[in-house]
Amino acid sequence: xxxxxxxxxxxxxxxxxxxxxxxxxxxxxxxxxxxxxxxxxxxxxxxxxxxxxxxxxxxxxxxxxxxxxxxxxxxxxxxxxxxxxxxxxxxxxxxxxxxxxxxxxxxxxxxxxxxxxxxxxxxxxxxxxxxxxxxxxxxxxxxxxxxxxxxxxxxxxxxxxxxxxxxxxxxxxxxxxxxxxxxxxxxxxxxxxxxxxxxxxxx
Amino acid sequence: xxxxxxxxxxxxxxxxxxxxxxxxxxxxxxxxxxxxxxxxxxxxxxxxxxxxxxxxxxxxxxxxxxxxxxxxxxxxxxxxxxxxxxxxxxxxxxxxxxxxxxxxxxxxxxxxxxxxxxxxxxxxxxxxxxxxxxxxxxxxxxxxxxxxxxxxxxxxxxxxxxxxxxxxxxxxxxxxxxxxxxxxxxxxxxxxxxxxxxxxxxx
DNA sequence: TTTTGGTTTAACCAATTGATTTAACTAATA
DNA sequence: TATTAGTTAAATCAATTGGTTAAACCAAAA
Numbered sequence: 001x002x003x004x005x006x007x008x009x010x011x012x013x014x015x016x017x018x019x020x021x022x023x024x025x026x027x028x029x030x031x032x033x034x035x036x037x038x039x040x041x042x043x044x045x046x047x048x049x050x051x052x053x054x055x056x057x058x059x060x061x062x063x064x065x066x067x068x069x070x071x072x073x074x075x076x077x078x079x080x081x082x083x084x085x086x087x088x089x090x091x092x093x094x095x096x097x098x099x100x101x102x103x104x105x106x107x108x109x110x111x112x113x114x115x116x117x118x119x120x121x122x123x124x125x126x127x128x129x130x131x132x133x134x135x136x137x138x139x140x141x142x143x144x145x146x147x148x149x150x151x152x153x154x155x156x157x158x159x160x161x162x163x164x165x166x167x168x169x170x171x172x173x174x175x176x177x178x179x180x181x182x183x184x185x186x187x188x189x190x191x192x193x194x195x196x197x198x199x200x201x202x203x
Numbered sequence: 204x205x206x207x208x209x210x211x212x213x214x215x216x217x218x219x220x221x222x223x224x225x226x227x228x229x230x231x232x233x234x235x236x237x238x239x240x241x242x243x244x245x246x247x248x249x250x251x252x253x254x255x256x257x258x259x260x261x262x263x264x265x266x267x268x269x270x271x272x273x274x275x276x277x278x279x280x281x282x283x284x285x286x287x288x289x290x291x292x293x294x295x296x297x298x299x300x301x302x303x304x305x306x307x308x309x310x311x312x313x314x315x316x317x318x319x320x321x322x323x324x325x326x327x328x329x330x331x332x333x334x335x336x337x338x339x340x341x342x343x344x345x346x347x348x349x350x351x352x353x354x355x356x357x358x359x360x361x362x363x364x365x366x367x368x369x370x371x372x373x374x375x376x377x378x379x380x381x382x383x384x385x386x387x388x389x390x391x392x393x394x395x396x397x398x399x400x401x402x403x404x405x406x
Numbered sequence: 407t408t409t410t411g412g413t414t415t416a417a418c419c420a421a422t423t424g425a426t427t428t429a430a431c432t433a434a435t436a
Numbered sequence: 437t438a439t440t441a442g443t444t445a446a447a448t449c450a451a452t453t454g455g456t457t458a459a460a461c462c463a464a465a466a
Contacts, residue, residue, distance in 0.1 A: 026230035040415045107310045109372040116376060123377045151383055152395045155367055163362035169312035173319060174326045180354055192355045200403035243445045
């Protein structure tokens, strides 16, 4: 029954997502995934053949989910400053809902970089620069943005957004001693990071 | 012979450092460590009893090495701006020499947060704030720094410095398409990040 | 009702892996 | 030289783990 199959496959996929996100590729156990899915371990291999196949499926889905969130900013008709505010608001909100995702993706790519070569073909600084010029030619004189500094600026923006979640384990412990709530911190960070960047790039 | 013992133990420790940094706790193999150390696998257990003991020793050493780098900034007699410049210069230089360290530490802590509870007892925002007031009371009026925003500012500074190395795998691949050299990028980042932060916090 | 195709499970397998055991080795000491 | 205490390695173990097999199950079709 294809209805049922879709269901079982999804159940496995979701269980695998949780386990892989939690333990990583090398730390995850097929039995653990089977238990969480409430099925026999052999079914995992019936639907996904091997652990690597299953991981590949989960990783690709999650990596897409992650990197998709970077693109739609330039589809909006907003001022440059509002685009920055929009990005931090949306992106941090997304990570609040998927707090383990950044650390998982970063770690797995560090262990196997070619895993995302295909996905990152979209990252195009030249195209990004022309897009910025097209959309913000009139207001660009107000900011310290050049094609040369674009990689620095872009990685800076991503750093401010992603790092707190990628290093959640450390930050939570560090905050714990002072009663700083991580969720409150990330909520405030949406505006703090945006205004911080705007202030920094304004001439 | 205690001389020889110290040597063997160090050889094991260094081999374990390389392997754990590369593969993580769950991905590392005792046989791999033994091979790299050029000794029999049983010797690992003779000197460190278990894999967890060995990992604990390596991790503690590396974590200290990492977090030590945050403290000595306030021992220098510098202006606030020069302290920021000093931090990024020193810290990024350190990570250029240990590029895998940030990703390793972050990942292992995410998998087991209580592992650094002891080490992070030093992190004290209240004390940091009083130190800043003590050392920079006259020039503080020039900057947008308050006790409330200190956690945001500190995590921002750390983000800008650490993230490029923690996410080295992603960034290298993303840069690869445009002939941007990662080492050149990190070298430029020492000054870019410093001036970025100074600009952002200046009233 | 029987057949048939896909689905699920229990049992099992082979390889890996952390760990132990036992014996060989080595150098200082008596 | 014989002894002894510590060091190293070969062989082995027991548990884990990814993967396979064969049979049971189940619903739709004939």
